Amino acid sequence: MVHPAAASAKGTSWSDLFEPGVKHALVVGVGLQILQQFSGINGVLYYTPQILEQAGVGVLLSNLGLSSASASLLISGLTTLLMLPSIVVAMR
Numbered sequence: 121m122v123h124p125a126a127a128s129a130k131g132t133s134w135s136d137l138f139e140p141g142v143k144h145a146l147v148v149g150v151g152l153q154i155l156q157q158f159s160g161i162n163g164v165l166y167y168t169p170q171i172l173e174q175a176g177v178g179v180l181l182s183n184l185g186l187s188s189a190s191a192s193l194l195i196s197g198l199t200t201l202l203m204l205p206s207i208v209v210a211m212r
Contacts, residue, residue: 161199168192
């Protein structure tokens, strides 16, 4: 590993990511992000039509003239609209 003072003096490069200690941390970090994508909101939104059908909400949605896929699209849009103000607040 390169001392931080020496690294700032010579600059950094992409090959620094593959040093022994950094490489392990990089693999763990990327692996955690991949697992989070499957268990986070993306996974829930992907399976929303199946979840709604199995929960019996399909009958209620059909009375409103919506299919499970349409409801999934509406839920995704609503989630995005609710996330945008949170992102603006977090970026302050």
